[in-house]
Amino acid sequence: MALRILTDEEIQTVSMKLAVDCMADAFRQHAAGNLVAPGRLTSDVNIGQLVFTVGATTAPHRVVGFRCYDFQQLSSPRRAELTVLLDADDGHLLGIVTGPLLGALRTGAIGGVAIDHLARRDTETLGLIGAGYQARTQLAAALAVRSFNTVRVFSRDQQKRQQFTDQMRSQFDCDIQEVETARHAAEEADVLICATTSSHPVIEARWLKPGVHINTIGPKFKGSHEVGLDVAGLATRLVTDSSAQLEADGETLLLHGMPQLDCVEDLSTIVASQGGGTGDHRLATDTTLFISLGLAGTEVFLAKRLMDSMEDGLQ
Amino acid sequence: MALRILTDEEIQTVSMKLAVDCMADAFRQHAAGNLVAPGRLTSDVNIGQLVFTVGATTAPHRVVGFRCYDFQQLSSPRRAELTVLLDADDGHLLGIVTGPLLGALRTGAIGGVAIDHLARRDTETLGLIGAGYQARTQLAAALAVRSFNTVRVFSRDQQKRQQFTDQMRSQFDCDIQEVETARHAAEEADVLICATTSSHPVIEARWLKPGVHINTIGPKFKGSHEVGLDVAGLATRLVTDSSAQLEADGETLLLHGMPQLDCVEDLSTIVASQGGGTGDHRLATDTTLFISLGLAGTEVFLAKRLMDSMEDGLQ
Structure with a gap:
């Protein structure tokens, strides 16, 4: 299967209603212990400062992933933000989101x-x-x-x-x-x-x-x-x-x-x-x-939901 | 410009001689203060344990990036390893390496x-x-x-x-x-x-x-x-x-x-x-x-070199 990549162009088409519903689900999964959301990590490399929010979901899917952005580039219009999804059972790459819209959509929805x-x-x-x-x-x-x-x-x-x-x-x-x-x-x-x-x-x-x-x-x-x-x-x-x-x-x-x-x-x-x-x-x-502090794992949860629903849409 | 993605299929074609030369360059840049290489970060999410080595190079290119792998999947044949390169000046995504070969190539070359x-x-x-x-x-x-x-x-x-x-x-x-x-x-x-x-x-x-x-x-x-x-x-x-x-x-x-x-x-x-x-x-x-501990930033350095040389090869 080809690597699934979602860009901001696709994220833009997602309705806020869907995102809010998805985040409510994520909070329920978190309460049930199915969404693992530790505090974020930061690494300073002088010309950049990478922030990682790592999270995992065990239901409805077993996914490990993270979002990463460069804190020094928050105001750059060209900046990327990566959200990466890995299968928790064999480690294969489920997909990548490349733009900053997903993070904003998720924070809005929260x-x-x-x-x-x-x-x-x-x-x-x-x-x-x-x-x-x-x-x-x-x-x-x-x-x-x-x-x-x-x-x-x-x-x-x-x-x-x-x-x-x-x-x-x-x-x-x-x-x-x-x-x-x-x-x-x-x-x-x-x-x-x-x-x-x-x-x-x-x-x-x-x-x-x-x-x-x-x-x-x-x-x-x-x-x-x-x-x-x-x-x-x-x-x-x-x-x-x-x-x-x-x-x-x-x-x-x-x-x-x-x-x-x-x-x-x-x-x-x-x-x-x-x-x-x-x-x-x-x-x-x-x-x-x-x-609002940004529950980790919610980007992973939302990205997985969007990838699955877009795949369903294509079938 | 389309997103540059290198898979293991492409990394496999890289000669070890080129990788060793590139790593020798990386060490010279590190000694000159042009390769920033802090210790790695780890985040444990129960069903996975993500390890991030973050690095930046200021010469010959200004690049911020990281490699990420799931420590729990090291023996899985399907596992992904992500190496991500971001432009240090405007944060745009320079490219992604998706397979584990780059890390092994770089550790070998070191x-x-x-x-x-x-x-x-x-x-x-x-x-x-x-x-x-x-x-x-x-x-x-x-x-x-x-x-x-x-x-x-x-x-x-x-x-x-x-x-x-x-x-x-x-x-x-x-x-x-x-x-x-x-x-x-x-x-x-x-x-x-x-x-x-x-x-x-x-x-x-x-x-x-x-x-x-x-x-x-x-x-x-x-x-x-x-x-x-x-x-x-x-x-x-x-x-x-x-x-x-x-x-x-x-x-x-x-x-x-x-x-x-x-x-x-x-x-x-x-x-x-x-x-x-x-x-x-x-x-x-x-x-x-x-x-051998794995100097951070060397994956970023090597990936950038490979992407540039493959791009030159296409011209």
Whole structure:
């Protein structure tokens, strides 16, 4: 059989709904012990810094694999990102994904699963801070799991913000507004997504509506964080997708040494316990914060699903 | 440009002479600081154990890359090994090697460089212990850099040994003998190669001829080593290809805590200082031991060279 290679051209055709469903499956498998997801590895070679997230699934397929990207090239438009799948039984190569879209799709879809299981059902306003490729997939994922009357987008870069808003309007049938301040994006939001690379907090706790659900995608470290301790302190529930990564990040984390760290729940457990449930269990006044760390193995899980479904499509 | 993929079918056509020359270049670049080679990374995911050797070259090309294999699949005939090359300036994918042959070719070629720079010139007998794929490339590399009247091959598995010897006879114009004991392979050898997976020493110091050069490819750990401290104690020079890996292996190494560890020389320095030289500097009575650890970045260096030369060949 010829080597299966998926490029961004093919990944682009995947619906966010399918990706969110696949990630919900991945969390259930993780809770059942069928998805092995250790913390990531990094190797610094001066002119590059390769990051590897290694993972394995034992169900429904026995696959070992990894995603790799060069941290120094994150802003390069030509950069590759490799996701490699190996058969766990005889080690043969199942396939390779070559572009960065899969990682963004998976991170978006994980954000969608978090919103689906943590946010209130009767959402009206979505706040989005950030206008990069992570913001794009987070928005798509939020719209795949909830309805919103209004989306308010803020980014410091006015030109980028406008371009992003125009593009999103052409893709989604929804009132997508460009707003002038982060506060304006945050204060009416039922769901608020922070998808920036900012090293300083982009929101303040006092702006937030009671009962808001927040996804934080960007930096979470002591020296660099897009969401501060005020918001973590306000949250009645903190949830992460990767407890292993939370542990691996250790002392570098903003939450290190804080009482909140001991209360962080695992999204896998929540998804597994809710079945197909969608946030019904939450209290109206719950303020929830999802700390997106990137559960390892989810890229492998998603890539395998996509390769199989594309193969089925060809038959 | 289409993605360049090299399979084992293409790697098989590469001459060992070219690979040895390329590895000698790699050691010179390493000595000059142009090849970055940190210790390897390992990630255990229960049903697999992925090993990554990451490396970068800054000359003659700026390339970041890695080799990856599943340690649990080393004996599987279908197993893949990935070597991935990324452009260090914009992160685009330069190419992928998909099979395990490149790694074996490179480890063989490194052994050839060691023999070329450490063994006496007037060699007559080559001893080889082991009959696996590493033994094959070590033999090819030894024959690429020195002439031998006789090659004596020992492996515990009589059937495998005979099969190996038959195959090698058909490939090399040389008197290749199958011998009944490791001692018989070792005692007349001017160059002795240990390429086994044995956890117990396969040779004894008292068997060795003064002035012998030894390559040890297999395990080198306290609990598992194919060459014991008696041989390390006899050696007047100990040389490794990767001081970084020697350091990374730390307390697990057989040599840990031994005075010899402080005397281990770096093959890169020797190659760089000898120019194109070939072992002329050694004393006739020098007994040399090459500890092959697998310098990271050499797979990336070799893969880049092969891709470029194959591309030239197509023009």
